[in-house]
Amino acid sequence: MDQVEAQKVMRRLAEVKKLVGVWHGLTKEVTDVNDLISLGEEEKDILFEADLQSRLSQIASYLDEFELEMAFSGEYDVRSAILAIKAGAGGTDSQDWAQMLLRLYLRWAERRGYQAEVLDTSPGEEAGIKSAVVEVSGEHAFGYLKSEHGVHRLVRLSPFDADHARHTSFALVEILPKAEEDIDIKIASDDLKIETFRSSGPGGQHMQKTSSAVRITHQLTGIVVTCQSERSQHQNKEIAFKILEARLLKLELARRNEEKAKFRGKRIVAGWGNQIRSYVLHPYKMVKDHRTDYQTGDTEVVLDGNIDEFITAYLRSGLGKEDD
Numbered sequence: 560m561d562q563v564e565a566q567k568v569m570r571r572l573a574e575v576k577k578l579v580g581v582w583h584g585l586t587k588e589v590t591d592v593n594d595l596i597s598l599g600e601e602e603k604d605i606l607f608e609a610d611l612q613s614r615l616s617q618i619a620s621y622l623d624e625f626e627l628e629m630a631f632s633g634e635y636d637v638r639s640a641i642l643a644i645k646a647g648a649g650g651t652d653s654q655d656w657a658q659m660l661l662r663l664y665l666r667w668a669e670r671r672g673y674q675a676e677v678l679d680t681s682p683g684e685e686a687g688i689k690s691a692v693v694e695v696s697g698e699h700a701f702g703y704l705k706s707e708h709g710v711h712r713l714v715r716l717s718p719f720d721a722d723h724a725r726h727t728s729f730a731l732v733e734i735l736p737k738a739e740e741d742i743d744i745k746i747a748s749d750d751l752k753i754e755t756f757r758s759s760g761p762g763g764q765h766m767q768k769t770s771s772a773v774r775i776t777h778q779l780t781g782i783v784v785t786c787q788s789e790r791s792q793h794q795n796k797e798i799a800f801k802i803l804e805a806r807l808l809k810l811e812l813a814r815r816n817e818e819k820a821k822f823r824g825k826r827i828v829a830g831w832g833n834q835i836r837s838y839v840l841h842p843y844k845m846v847k848d849h850r851t852d853y854q855t856g857d858t859e860v861v862l863d864g865n866i867d868e869f870i871t872a873y874l875r876s877g878l879g880k881e882d883d
Contacts, residue, residue, distance in 0.1 A: 581625055588618055623871075628699065630874040635736035635812070636702030641805040642693045642734055646683070647710065649728030654683030656713045656728040659862060661691045664707075666864025673697035678798045679786045686719065692786075692802055694737065701736040706873035707866075708734040709835030716841045725841055729834065736812075738804035746800075746807070752776040753796070758787040775799045782806050836869070838862070851876050 595611055631637065642664055646657040661677075668675035674696040681689040695704060710731055717726035738744050755770040772787030773795040784803045786795040838858060839845045846861045846869075847854035853872035855861065861869075 578625075578628065581621075585618065585621060585625065588614075588621075592618065627871060627874055628702075630877075631699060631702040633702065633705075635808075636705075637699055638701045638739075639694065639696040639737040640701040640704045640734055641678075641737055641802060642695055642704060642707075642732065643690070643802075644688070644693075645690045645731045645733070646688065647729035647731055649713075649726065651683065651685045651687065651719045652713075652717050652726045653728040653730060654685075654687030654689055655719070656687070656711075657689070657691065657730045658683070658687040659713070660711060660730055660732065661688065661693070663862055663864050663866070664693065664695075664704075667866055668693075668695050668697075668700075668864075670864055671697070671703075673700055677788070678802065679788045679795075681787070692798075694801070696737075701734065703870050703874075704734045706870045706878075707732050710833040712834035712837045714837065714839045714841065735805035735809045738801075738808040744804045744807045744811070746777070746804070750777060750779050752778055755792060771795060773799050775803055777803060777807065780807065780810060782810070848872065850878055 592611065592614055595614075644657050644660050644664075646653040649656065661680075665675050665677075676694045676696070678692045678694055680691045683689055710729055713728045713730075715726065715728075716723050720726060752775070754774045754776075756772050756774065757770055758772045771790060771792045772785065773792060774783065774785045775796075776783050782803065784799045784806065786799040786802070789795050789798065835850055836846065836848045838861070839847075840858055844856050844858045845854055846856075846858055848869050851869075851872040853869055855868065
Protein backbone atom coordinates (compact mmCIF):
# COMPACT_ATOMS: atom_id res chain seq x y z
CA MET A 560 0.00 0.00 0.00
CA ASP A 561 1.51 3.38 -1.00
CA GLN A 562 1.67 6.41 1.29
CA VAL A 563 -1.23 8.24 -0.38
CA GLU A 564 -3.54 5.23 -0.08
CA ALA A 565 -2.43 4.65 3.52
CA GLN A 566 -3.31 8.22 4.46
CA LYS A 567 -6.76 7.84 2.86
CA VAL A 568 -7.38 4.64 4.85
CA MET A 569 -6.23 6.25 8.12
CA ARG A 570 -8.44 9.29 7.48
CA ARG A 571 -11.44 7.09 6.79
CA LEU A 572 -10.68 5.00 9.92
CA ALA A 573 -10.62 8.16 12.03
CA GLU A 574 -14.01 9.20 10.62
CA VAL A 575 -15.54 5.79 11.40
CA LYS A 576 -14.10 5.81 14.94
CA LYS A 577 -15.62 9.20 15.55
CA LEU A 578 -19.06 8.06 14.34
CA VAL A 579 -18.87 4.92 16.50
CA GLY A 580 -17.90 7.05 19.49
CA VAL A 581 -20.87 9.36 18.93
CA TRP A 582 -23.18 6.37 18.61
CA HIS A 583 -21.92 4.81 21.86
CA GLY A 584 -22.36 8.16 23.59
CA LEU A 585 -25.94 8.45 22.36
CA THR A 586 -26.69 4.88 23.41
CA LYS A 587 -25.45 5.61 26.94
CA GLU A 588 -27.45 8.87 27.05
CA VAL A 589 -30.65 7.07 26.03
CA THR A 590 -30.05 4.37 28.66
CA ASP A 591 -29.56 7.04 31.35
CA VAL A 592 -32.77 8.80 30.26
CA ASN A 593 -34.70 5.55 30.45
CA ASP A 594 -33.48 5.11 34.02
CA LEU A 595 -34.52 8.69 34.81
CA ILE A 596 -37.97 8.05 33.35
CA SER A 597 -38.43 5.11 35.67
CA LEU A 598 -37.29 7.22 38.61
CA GLY A 599 -39.53 10.09 37.56
CA GLU A 600 -42.59 7.86 37.47
CA GLU A 601 -41.96 7.09 41.13
CA GLU A 602 -41.16 10.63 42.26
CA LYS A 603 -43.77 12.48 40.12
CA ASP A 604 -41.67 15.65 40.27
CA ILE A 605 -42.73 18.42 37.81
CA LEU A 606 -39.24 20.00 37.72
CA PHE A 607 -37.79 16.60 37.06
CA GLU A 608 -40.13 16.12 34.11
CA ALA A 609 -39.10 19.48 32.64
CA ASP A 610 -35.42 18.52 32.87
CA LEU A 611 -36.16 15.15 31.31
CA GLN A 612 -37.97 16.80 28.40
CA SER A 613 -34.95 19.05 27.82
CA ARG A 614 -32.59 16.07 27.70
CA LEU A 615 -34.88 14.24 25.28
CA SER A 616 -34.94 17.27 22.98
CA GLN A 617 -31.15 17.40 23.10
CA ILE A 618 -30.90 13.72 22.20
CA ALA A 619 -33.27 14.29 19.27
CA SER A 620 -31.08 17.16 18.08
CA TYR A 621 -27.96 15.01 18.29
CA LEU A 622 -29.71 12.23 16.36
CA ASP A 623 -30.69 14.64 13.59
CA GLU A 624 -27.10 15.82 13.28
CA PHE A 625 -25.85 12.23 13.37
CA GLU A 626 -28.32 11.24 10.65
CA LEU A 627 -27.01 14.02 8.42
CA GLU A 628 -23.40 12.99 8.93
CA MET A 629 -24.34 9.41 8.05
CA ALA A 630 -25.67 10.81 4.76
CA PHE A 631 -22.14 11.87 3.84
CA SER A 632 -20.96 9.07 1.61
CA GLY A 633 -18.48 10.93 -0.57
CA GLU A 634 -14.74 10.47 -0.13
CA TYR A 635 -14.24 14.23 0.22
CA ASP A 636 -17.36 15.17 2.21
CA VAL A 637 -15.38 15.52 5.45
CA ARG A 638 -13.09 18.16 3.97
CA SER A 639 -13.00 21.93 3.93
CA ALA A 640 -14.41 23.62 0.84
CA ILE A 641 -13.59 26.25 -1.75
CA LEU A 642 -16.70 28.28 -2.60
CA ALA A 643 -16.78 30.39 -5.77
CA ILE A 644 -19.51 32.89 -6.66
CA LYS A 645 -19.88 34.44 -10.12
CA ALA A 646 -22.44 37.03 -11.21
CA GLY A 647 -24.51 35.88 -14.19
CA ALA A 648 -27.26 37.36 -16.33
CA GLY A 649 -28.77 40.53 -14.93
CA GLY A 650 -26.14 43.27 -15.19
CA THR A 651 -25.61 45.41 -12.09
CA ASP A 652 -28.42 43.60 -10.29
CA SER A 653 -26.65 40.26 -10.73
CA GLN A 654 -23.42 41.71 -9.35
CA ASP A 655 -25.32 43.02 -6.33
CA TRP A 656 -26.95 39.58 -6.00
CA ALA A 657 -23.51 37.91 -6.05
CA GLN A 658 -22.47 40.14 -3.14
CA MET A 659 -25.67 39.26 -1.27
CA LEU A 660 -24.85 35.56 -1.71
CA LEU A 661 -21.31 36.16 -0.48
CA ARG A 662 -22.70 37.69 2.71
CA LEU A 663 -25.19 34.81 3.05
CA TYR A 664 -22.47 32.14 2.99
CA LEU A 665 -20.14 34.08 5.27
CA ARG A 666 -22.98 34.37 7.80
CA TRP A 667 -23.81 30.65 7.42
CA ALA A 668 -20.17 29.69 8.04
CA GLU A 669 -20.04 31.91 11.11
CA ARG A 670 -23.19 30.33 12.55
CA ARG A 671 -21.82 26.81 12.08
CA GLY A 672 -18.48 27.66 13.61
CA TYR A 673 -16.53 27.36 10.36
CA GLN A 674 -13.69 29.70 9.49
CA ALA A 675 -14.38 31.54 6.23
CA GLU A 676 -11.63 33.45 4.44
CA VAL A 677 -12.32 35.50 1.31
CA LEU A 678 -9.44 34.57 -0.98
CA ASP A 679 -10.30 36.82 -3.89
CA THR A 680 -12.97 39.25 -5.08
CA SER A 681 -13.54 41.15 -8.30
CA PRO A 682 -15.59 44.33 -7.72
CA GLY A 683 -18.61 45.14 -9.85
CA GLU A 684 -18.64 48.07 -12.24
CA GLU A 685 -21.32 50.03 -10.36
CA ALA A 686 -22.16 47.91 -7.32
CA GLY A 687 -21.66 44.44 -5.87
CA ILE A 688 -19.05 41.97 -7.13
CA LYS A 689 -18.38 40.17 -10.39
CA SER A 690 -16.93 37.18 -8.54
CA ALA A 691 -15.56 35.96 -5.23
CA VAL A 692 -13.70 32.93 -3.93
CA VAL A 693 -13.98 31.83 -0.28
CA GLU A 694 -12.20 29.09 1.65
CA VAL A 695 -14.52 27.53 4.25
CA SER A 696 -12.45 25.56 6.74
CA GLY A 697 -13.91 22.93 9.03
CA GLU A 698 -15.02 19.31 9.19
CA HIS A 699 -17.69 18.39 6.61
CA ALA A 700 -17.74 21.88 5.12
CA PHE A 701 -17.73 20.40 1.61
CA GLY A 702 -20.31 17.76 2.55
CA TYR A 703 -22.76 20.45 3.63
CA LEU A 704 -22.00 23.08 1.01
CA LYS A 705 -22.14 20.80 -2.03
CA SER A 706 -25.93 21.23 -1.89
CA GLU A 707 -25.36 24.88 -2.91
CA HIS A 708 -23.63 24.09 -6.20
CA GLY A 709 -25.61 25.59 -9.08
CA VAL A 710 -27.42 28.69 -10.29
CA HIS A 711 -29.27 30.89 -7.76
CA ARG A 712 -32.04 33.18 -9.04
CA LEU A 713 -33.25 36.42 -7.43
CA VAL A 714 -36.51 38.22 -8.26
CA ARG A 715 -37.03 41.69 -6.74
CA LEU A 716 -37.74 45.35 -7.38
CA SER A 717 -34.42 46.64 -8.65
CA PRO A 718 -32.74 49.38 -6.58
CA PHE A 719 -30.70 50.23 -9.70
CA ASP A 720 -33.69 50.86 -11.99
CA ALA A 721 -35.00 54.44 -12.15
CA ASP A 722 -38.52 53.04 -12.57
CA HIS A 723 -38.00 50.60 -9.68
CA ALA A 724 -39.15 47.80 -11.97
CA ARG A 725 -39.00 44.10 -11.17
CA HIS A 726 -35.76 42.42 -12.25
CA THR A 727 -34.50 38.84 -12.33
CA SER A 728 -30.84 38.21 -11.56
CA PHE A 729 -28.68 35.11 -11.60
CA ALA A 730 -25.44 34.02 -9.93
CA LEU A 731 -23.48 30.79 -10.16
CA VAL A 732 -22.23 29.12 -6.98
CA GLU A 733 -19.52 26.51 -7.38
CA ILE A 734 -18.42 24.23 -4.53
CA LEU A 735 -15.05 22.46 -4.64
CA PRO A 736 -13.42 20.12 -2.09
CA LYS A 737 -10.17 21.56 -0.80
CA ALA A 738 -7.18 19.67 -2.12
CA GLU A 739 -4.72 18.33 0.44
CA GLU A 740 -1.14 19.35 -0.12
CA ASP A 741 1.16 16.64 -1.53
CA ILE A 742 -1.66 14.07 -1.58
CA ASP A 743 -4.32 14.79 -4.16
CA ILE A 744 -2.90 16.83 -7.00
CA LYS A 745 0.57 16.90 -8.55
CA ILE A 746 1.07 19.97 -10.77
CA ALA A 747 4.09 20.07 -13.07
CA SER A 748 5.59 23.53 -13.51
CA ASP A 749 5.90 22.89 -17.26
CA ASP A 750 2.09 22.62 -17.46
CA LEU A 751 1.59 26.14 -16.11
CA LYS A 752 1.56 29.56 -17.71
CA ILE A 753 1.94 32.24 -15.02
CA GLU A 754 1.29 35.88 -15.88
CA THR A 755 1.22 39.05 -13.79
CA PHE A 756 -0.84 42.17 -14.41
CA ARG A 757 -2.06 45.29 -12.67
CA SER A 758 -5.02 44.93 -10.35
CA SER A 759 -8.29 46.56 -11.39
CA GLY A 760 -10.95 48.24 -9.28
CA PRO A 761 -10.61 49.33 -5.62
CA GLY A 762 -7.48 48.51 -3.74
CA GLY A 763 -5.35 51.62 -3.46
CA GLN A 764 -2.73 53.18 -5.67
CA HIS A 765 -0.10 50.55 -4.81
CA MET A 766 -2.19 47.67 -6.16
CA GLN A 767 -3.10 49.55 -9.33
CA LYS A 768 0.43 50.77 -10.12
CA THR A 769 2.28 47.49 -9.61
CA SER A 770 1.80 44.15 -11.38
CA SER A 771 0.73 42.30 -8.24
CA ALA A 772 -2.22 40.42 -9.73
CA VAL A 773 -1.57 36.84 -10.90
CA ARG A 774 -3.15 34.72 -13.63
CA ILE A 775 -2.32 31.00 -13.80
CA THR A 776 -3.32 28.88 -16.80
CA HIS A 777 -3.16 25.09 -16.52
CA GLN A 778 -2.34 24.32 -20.14
CA LEU A 779 -3.37 20.65 -20.06
CA THR A 780 -6.96 21.39 -19.00
CA GLY A 781 -7.36 25.04 -19.98
CA ILE A 782 -8.36 26.02 -16.43
CA VAL A 783 -7.56 29.68 -15.73
CA VAL A 784 -7.35 31.11 -12.20
CA THR A 785 -6.73 34.74 -11.28
CA CYS A 786 -6.16 36.48 -7.96
CA GLN A 787 -5.71 40.18 -7.34
CA SER A 788 -7.01 40.80 -3.81
CA GLU A 789 -3.65 41.00 -2.02
CA ARG A 790 -0.96 43.68 -2.30
CA SER A 791 1.77 41.06 -2.65
CA GLN A 792 2.30 39.17 -5.90
CA HIS A 793 3.59 36.23 -3.84
CA GLN A 794 0.37 36.10 -1.76
CA ASN A 795 -1.80 36.27 -4.89
CA LYS A 796 0.21 33.45 -6.44
CA GLU A 797 -0.25 31.23 -3.36
CA ILE A 798 -4.01 31.82 -3.33
CA ALA A 799 -4.29 31.18 -7.08
CA PHE A 800 -2.47 27.86 -6.66
CA LYS A 801 -4.85 26.86 -3.85
CA ILE A 802 -7.88 27.56 -6.07
CA LEU A 803 -6.27 25.78 -9.04
CA GLU A 804 -5.62 22.67 -6.93
CA ALA A 805 -9.28 22.56 -5.86
CA ARG A 806 -10.50 22.90 -9.46
CA LEU A 807 -8.13 20.18 -10.68
CA LEU A 808 -9.24 17.88 -7.86
CA LYS A 809 -12.87 18.26 -8.86
CA LEU A 810 -11.96 17.59 -12.48
CA GLU A 811 -10.19 14.43 -11.34
CA LEU A 812 -13.34 13.35 -9.47
CA ALA A 813 -15.27 13.80 -12.69
CA ARG A 814 -12.75 11.67 -14.59
CA ARG A 815 -12.95 8.89 -12.03
CA ASN A 816 -16.72 8.80 -12.12
CA GLU A 817 -16.93 9.32 -15.90
CA GLU A 818 -19.68 11.84 -15.23
CA LYS A 819 -18.10 15.21 -15.96
CA ALA A 820 -21.48 16.89 -16.25
CA LYS A 821 -21.92 16.53 -12.49
CA PHE A 822 -18.77 18.45 -11.79
CA ARG A 823 -17.07 20.62 -14.44
CA GLY A 824 -17.50 18.65 -17.65
CA LYS A 825 -20.78 20.40 -18.45
CA ARG A 826 -20.63 24.17 -18.29
CA ILE A 827 -23.51 25.67 -16.32
CA VAL A 828 -24.75 29.01 -17.60
CA ALA A 829 -25.95 31.38 -14.88
CA GLY A 830 -29.22 32.26 -16.57
CA TRP A 831 -32.79 31.16 -17.26
CA GLY A 832 -33.71 27.50 -16.90
CA ASN A 833 -30.67 26.40 -14.90
CA GLN A 834 -31.52 27.62 -11.42
CA ILE A 835 -31.48 25.23 -8.47
CA ARG A 836 -33.08 27.74 -6.12
CA SER A 837 -35.22 30.87 -6.48
CA TYR A 838 -35.32 33.78 -4.04
CA VAL A 839 -38.44 35.84 -4.70
CA LEU A 840 -38.81 39.18 -2.89
CA HIS A 841 -41.59 40.62 -5.11
CA PRO A 842 -44.54 40.36 -5.73
CA TYR A 843 -44.51 37.84 -2.85
CA LYS A 844 -41.80 36.49 -0.54
CA MET A 845 -40.55 32.94 -0.99
CA VAL A 846 -37.35 30.95 -1.27
CA LYS A 847 -37.80 27.62 -3.04
CA ASP A 848 -35.35 24.86 -3.89
CA HIS A 849 -36.36 23.35 -7.23
CA ARG A 850 -34.64 20.00 -6.56
CA THR A 851 -36.29 19.14 -3.23
CA ASP A 852 -39.34 21.47 -3.39
CA TYR A 853 -38.50 22.71 0.10
CA GLN A 854 -39.61 26.33 0.50
CA THR A 855 -40.10 29.07 3.07
CA GLY A 856 -41.61 32.54 3.13
CA ASP A 857 -39.06 33.88 5.61
CA THR A 858 -36.74 35.35 2.99
CA GLU A 859 -34.89 37.73 5.32
CA VAL A 860 -33.81 34.87 7.58
CA VAL A 861 -32.54 32.86 4.61
CA LEU A 862 -30.60 35.82 3.18
CA ASP A 863 -29.03 36.23 6.62
CA GLY A 864 -27.43 32.81 6.27
CA ASN A 865 -30.06 30.45 7.69
CA ILE A 866 -29.96 27.81 4.95
CA ASP A 867 -29.62 24.68 7.10
CA GLU A 868 -33.17 23.54 6.31
CA PHE A 869 -32.39 23.64 2.57
CA ILE A 870 -29.15 21.74 3.10
CA THR A 871 -30.91 19.16 5.30
CA ALA A 872 -33.67 18.63 2.73
CA TYR A 873 -31.05 18.09 0.04
CA LEU A 874 -29.01 15.58 2.04
CA ARG A 875 -32.06 13.62 3.22
CA SER A 876 -33.41 13.42 -0.30
CA GLY A 877 -30.38 11.39 -1.34
CA LEU A 878 -29.43 13.92 -4.02
CA GLY A 879 -26.08 14.43 -2.35
CA LYS A 880 -25.04 10.87 -3.25
CA GLU A 881 -25.29 11.79 -6.92
CA ASP A 882 -22.44 14.26 -6.37
CA ASP A 883 -20.09 11.67 -4.90
